[in-house]
Amino acid sequence: MTIQTRFGPYGGRFVPETLIPALDELTAAYEEVREDAAFQAELAYLLADYAGRPTPLFHAERLSARCGATILLKREDLCHTGAHKINNVLGQALLAKRMGKRRVIAETGAGQHGVATATACALLDLECVVYMGAEDVRRQELNVVRMRLLGATVVPVESGSRTLKDAMNEALRDWVTNVRETFYVIGSVAGPAPYPAMVRDFQAVIGAETIAQVRERFGHLPDEIVACVGGGSNAMGIFHAFRDLASVRLTGVEAAGEGLDGRHGAPLAKGSPGVLHGSYSYLLQDAWGQVAEAHSISAGLDYPGVGPEHSWLKDSGRAAYAAATDDEALAAFRTLAELEGIIPALESAHAVAYVLRGPSSAEPTAPSPSQTGRFTIPGEAEFDPAATRFARGDLVIVNLSGRGDKDVYEAGARLGALS
Amino acid sequence: MSVRKLPHRPEAPADKPPVTPDAAATAEDQGQTVATLPARGLAPRLAHAFAAPRAQRAALIPYLTGGHPDLQTSDRLIATLIDAGADIVELGIPFSDPIADGPVVQQSTHAALSAGITPDDVLGLAAAHSAAAPFVLLTYLNSVLAFGAERFFTRAATAGVEALVIPDLPLDEAAGRTVSLAREAGGLAALAAGAGVSLVPMATPTSTDERLELVAAAATSFVYCVAVTGVTGARAEVGAELPALLARLRQRTDAPLAVGFGISTAEQAAGVAGLADGVIIGSALIDAVTRAASPDDACAAARSLVSAASEAIAGG
Numbered sequence: 217m218t219i220q221t222r223f224g225p226y227g228g229r230f231v232p233e234t235l236i237p238a239l240d241e242l243t244a245a246y247e248e249v250r251e252d253a254a255f256q257a258e259l260a261y262l263l264a265d266y267a268g269r270p271t272p273l274f275h276a277e278r279l280s281a282r283c284g285a286t287i288l289l290k291r292e293d294l295c296h297t298g299a300h301k302i303n304n305v306l307g308q309a310l311l312a313k314r315m316g317k318r319r320v321i322a323e324t325g326a327g328q329h330g331v332a333t334a335t336a337c338a339l340l341d342l343e344c345v346v347y348m349g350a351e352d353v354r355r356q357e358l359n360v361v362r363m364r365l366l367g368a369t370v371v372p373v374e375s376g377s378r379t380l381k382d383a384m385n386e387a388l389r390d391w392v393t394n395v396r397e398t399f400y401v402i403g404s405v406a407g408p409a410p411y412p413a414m415v416r417d418f419q420a421v422i423g424a425e426t427i428a429q430v431r432e433r434f435g436h437l438p439d440e441i442v443a444c445v446g447g448g449s450n451a452m453g454i455f456h457a458f459r460d461l462a463s464v465r466l467t468g469v470e471a472a473g474e475g476l477d478g479r480h481g482a483p484l485a486k487g488s489p490g491v492l493h494g495s496y497s498y499l500l501q502d503a504w505g506q507v508a509e510a511h512s513i514s515a516g517l518d519y520p521g522v523g524p525e526h527s528w529l530k531d532s533g534r535a536a537y538a539a540a541t542d543d544e545a546l547a548a549f550r551t552l553a554e555l556e557g558i559i560p561a562l563e564s565a566h567a568v569a570y571v572l573r574g575p576s577s578a579e580p581t582a583p584s585p586s587q588t589g590r591f592t593i594p595g596e597a598e599f600d601p602a603a604t605r606f607a608r609g610d611l612v613i614v615n616l617s618g619r620g621d622k623d624v625y626e627a628g629a630r631l632g633a634l635s
Numbered sequence: 636m637s638v639r640k641l642p643h644r645p646e647a648p649a650d651k652p653p654v655t656p657d658a659a660a661t662a663e664d665q666g667q668t669v670a671t672l673p674a675r676g677l678a679p680r681l682a683h684a685f686a687a688p689r690a691q692r693a694a695l696i697p698y699l700t701g702g703h704p705d706l707q708t709s710d711r712l713i714a715t716l717i718d719a720g721a722d723i724v725e726l727g728i729p730f731s732d733p734i735a736d737g738p739v740v741q742q743s744t745h746a747a748l749s750a751g752i753t754p755d756d757v758l759g760l761a762a763a764h765s766a767a768a769p770f771v772l773l774t775y776l777n778s779v780l781a782f783g784a785e786r787f788f789t790r791a792a793t794a795g796v797e798a799l800v801i802p803d804l805p806l807d808e809a810a811g812r813t814v815s816l817a818r819e820a821g822g823l824a825a826l827a828a829g830a831g832v833s834l835v836p837m838a839t840p841t842s843t844d845e846r847l848e849l850v851a852a853a854a855t856s857f858v859y860c861v862a863v864t865g866v867t868g869a870r871a872e873v874g875a876e877l878p879a880l881l882a883r884l885r886q887r888t889d890a891p892l893a894v895g896f897g898i899s900t901a902e903q904a905a906g907v908a909g910l911a912d913g914v915i916i917g918s919a920l921i922d923a924v925t926r927a928a929s930p931d932d933a934c935a936a937a938r939s940l941v942s943a944a945s946e947a948i949a950g951g
């Protein structure tokens with residue numbers, strides 16, 4: 217089966233000619249391993265025994281009571297290295313090995329993708345170089361130390377906004393220069409084809425597990441799936457299995473930063489289509505097409521672009537996209553810790569913030585038919601139907617993409633929790 | 636010489652008819668890899684510059700970031716290049732995320748952007764000088780898309796620009812598979828051709844023979860041969876991989892072959908001139924401009940580099 221290179225009008229391969237043969241080679245290699253039982257078995261083994269899959273689907277009862285819906289958390293934060301990023305990286309690193317590429321490069325924002333890549337490279341004995349914006353090196357210091365411990369070289373990138381966008385520019389320049397012996401492990405469903413489809417496929421294990429878990433536990437489909445969107449890989453990973461199940465609402469949550477009228481990281485809400493980092497997709501840009509600097513408290517969402525499949529899901533109406541501010545994410549970060557004993561990554565806290573949010577007249581949420589009253593909601597007394605976006609009894613799954621260890625200093629300082 | 640500061644994103648000039656490139660209307664989104672393009676001959680002044688540069692030698696093509704270090708100095712620099720022996724001038728439109736460029740060009744584009752330079756300014760620079768030399772613009776694709784592709788191509792043609800190098804638009808994307816970008820026109824290359832502008836295909840040391848066939852088929856003015864596997868920037872040595880690339884291209888096309896990326900000294904220029912039809916000198920020139928203490932110094936440095944390269948090419 218050939219790999220999807222376009223999602224409606226979005227996607228494509230807008231990169232220098234030097235890279236085209238490498239993308240052709242990668243496409244061919246990926247097409248081969250998709251059908252290869254030995255490769256798939258090795259990946260399944262590593263996902264299970266090394267990364268710790270399947271991850272639990274946890275019924276967060278106190279959060280449910282607060283939100284007025286049944287909230288289940290898909291616990292990607294429990295994956296080895298602390299985020300969903302490892303799912304994709306194990307797939308790509310195995311592919312690198314099979315293609316005979318000894319040198320691996322990656323870009324990273326929050327450092328989770330960099331840590332996952334450094335981890336897989338240690339495991340598979342590959343050389344690893346990670347590009348990271350200098351601003352992110354500062355605010356995600358824990359992950360920098362982890363990458364170095366794992367034997368990776370971390371290169372701070374000083375150009376531009378010194379965040380994820382610039383790290384990806386620099387990784388692409390490295391790839392153009394060292395393309396023959398280097399495998400570029402892209403960390404999200406972004407970049408030129410075949411990356412958006414390939415990364416989605418490697419992350420689709422999240423949704424495949426979720427659908428089986430929710431069916432077994434509740435005997436029916438959820439009403440809504442919620443995930444944060446940076447480049448969009450954890451969201452695509454959990455959305456994919458539900459794509460053709462029209463009754464399930466798919467909701468992505470972008471970073472509204474200081475607010476959608478100020479600095480933010482919400483290209484689907486506020487951007488327009490353009491070309492960045494190899495694909496045609498929604499983008500934050502000025503009238504001349506200069507790419508705007510994004511802003512988010514969360515380094516993993518601090519990106520002016522988004523994967524092309526999300527642009528198509530938005531235009532086609534299959535998914536809806538909301539945005540949560542820095543302050544909402546911080547509040548959700550604390551709330552989840554207090555209510556459930558789970559400290560989420562600041563990225564994932566954006567998805568939690570969405571379910572915690574009160575009703576929004578701008579985004580009316582239709583009650584799902586024939587599903588009211590199916591569940592006893594714990595702490596019923598706390599539930600005020602007028603203060604929630606959900607129909608009573610809605611079953612909502614939040615993809616908890618990562619854990620928050622890396623964020624405790626930054627968030628703690630902002631919340632005044634460090635004393 | 637004065638440069639007209641153009642208004643912010645004006646409407647397309649009314650003196651040009653709407654573009655309907657019949658020649659390429661057959662290209663399908665996913666079907667043919669390369670759309671039917673008009674035969675070479677799109678860029679007559681470039682063709683002449685490659686065929687008959689001053690002393691039957693390779694054409695000298697200095698490259699500058701348009702509007703760097705500022706609009707006035709950039710204007711003076713272009714006049715200086717032409718006076719010092721440039722056969723063709725290539726100008727870059729500053730873009731925020733230049734992934735094909737090394738540190739020197741990156742720095743110059745960021746400086747130009749900080750100084751407020753827009754694509755309109757660079758088109759204005761080309762318009763002001765294109766009577767004196769043929770012009771090529773280098774632009775990243777998003778600048779074209781944001782401007783409106785059809786309007787951009789028309790404006791470039793009006794400014795006397797004959798060809799565009801778009802480093803993040805590989806030829807198969809240019810040829811029409813890009814669904815919404817230029818669907819009706821059969822692709823961006825056809826849209827540009829309809830407006831009278833050639834999109835220049837790039838060939839690199841990593842290009843397979845199969846890709847070079849496509850490059851040859853897509854060449855409507857010249858082929859931009861990338862001398863090294865890498866980004867722009869000076870190299871101690873240029874082109875261990877170059878002779879083989881040029882030979883493989885010669886077997887497939889008689890389009891002029893211009894070589895760029897990494898050529899920084901007069902000596903290197905002379906060496907490449909012995910193999911190719913054009914020599915592009917970018918980072919070395921931009922570096923000299925960046926280091927100059929004043930506009931006068933920048934012009935003097937540019938003049939000495941271009942004259943030295945011109946003499947070396949003529950002598951070699």
Ligand SMILES: Cc1ncc(COP(=O)(O)O)c(C=O)c1O
Binds near residue numbers: 326328329404563564
């Ligand atoms: C925990 C976590 N969630 C989400 C993201 C955002 O990436 P994506 O949108 O590709 O899932 C990151 C990126 O660093 C992350 O570390």
